[in-house]
Amino acid sequence: MIAVVTDTCASVPQHLVESLQIEVVPYYIHRDGETLRDMIDISPEEFYRWLPTIQKLPTTANPGPGDYLQAFERVAQRANGIVSIHMTSKGSGAYQAGCVAREMAEASMPGVRIEVIDTLQVSGVHALATIEAAYVALQGGSLEEVAETARYVARSGLMLQAFDTLRYLYLGGRIGKAKHLVGTLLNIKPIVSMADGIVVPMGQARSIEQAYHKMVEMMADRGAGKGPIKVAITHNAAPDRAAALLELVTRTFDCRETFITQTSPALGVHTGPGMIGVSYFPLRAGD
Incomplete structure (x- = not known):
């Protein structure tokens, strides 16, 4: 079985995350001296109520290699292959972090194949690529089929x-x-x-x-x-x-x-x- 991993910036609806068994890694938000996990420690509803009151934007940070490695290790308990799908590498370090995590996983999970994908997209296309890949994975698709599906959506979307x-x-x-x-x-x-x-x-x-x-x-x-x-x-x-x-x-x-x-x-x-x-x-x- 192939597992699909992505991050919170894909903004995949929660019901699809659950039904398609997508593993989601949170970004980080640095606000007023505290670090919040995106979509875990702060919800969109709370955040968008707060945002109009500010004079200085909070900063954000992508997950690190360790975050992705932990996600890979979790899904490896049920999968022998992983496709990790990321927003554009030209706007975030998430893809690079995923690549480093793949190298780290080669030592700890030698039997698990991992494909890391740079969608060169954000937002809705990132979500669509993740969802379509997860559909193929649940239908028993191979690592190559799942990865190719994500790449097709990303380049045609x-x-x-x-x-x-x-x-x-x-x-x-x-x-x-x-x-x-x-x-x-x-x-x-x-x-x-x-x-x-x-x-x-x-x-x-x-x-x-x-x-x-x-x-x-x-x-x-x-x-x-x-x-x-x-x-x-x-x-x-x-x-x-x-x-x-x-x-x-x-x-x-x-x-x-x-x-x-x-x-x-x-x-x-x-x-x-x-x-x-x-x-x-x-x-x-x-x-």
């Missing part, structure tokens, strides 16, 4: 996010004060995606509702209407927005499976409350 405010990009040093001021005055909602493992701007909207439609247009431009797709809707403390975006997406495209998930604090700290996103990948023939 599209992630789009619209931010409700520029405040957290400013606090995180990603934009300057002037751009923050102008963007706030104009009520700009930036839309971003991923390209070669890096967050890239895709456009902007003057309202969240306009952002929904722009993201759906971007999906269509990418070819989402050419065949069946699977979809993840992500949000930060914005369930009504998530439901509205999902309704628009399912009305527009042939969606075979969908889910809504709230992003983990370690990932959502950079986008803030109100963020709304959509990710998808196209199904292959026979899927």
Whole structure:
């Protein structure tokens, strides 16, 4: 049997974590002198209520090699192969930590094969890659089949996010004060995606509702209407927005499976409350 390991920044819904037997390793959040385990010591609900009150962003840290090694050792009790799936290595050290943990595991678990995957993605596509890989693993897929599934979703998937405010990009040093001021005055909602493992701007909207439609247009431009797709809707403390975006997406495209998930604090700290996103990948023939 093959086991699938990921981390909290994938933001896989808990019911799928449990039903698909996914092992999840927490990121860390450093806040006011204390270290919190993402999604364990602090929930998204608590975090997004607290975030608007701050003037300085908390910092985050990826799991270390020891964290991943412990996860590998746990799942090795029920598996002879492991696929560990990580967000882009260009935005986090998690992939490198997983690679180091694999080397450490070669000594302690010589009979267990481990594949470590850099998705070059974040958020919804990271979640979709993890979930699809776990489906294949539960169906008895080989290590190669499980890993290839994750890689297919990662390279074919599209992630789009619209931010409700520029405040957290400013606090995180990603934009300057002037751009923050102008963007706030104009009520700009930036839309971003991923390209070669890096967050890239895709456009902007003057309202969240306009952002929904722009993201759906971007999906269509990418070819989402050419065949069946699977979809993840992500949000930060914005369930009504998530439901509205999902309704628009399912009305527009042939969606075979969908889910809504709230992003983990370690990932959502950079986008803030109100963020709304959509990710998808196209199904292959026979899927």
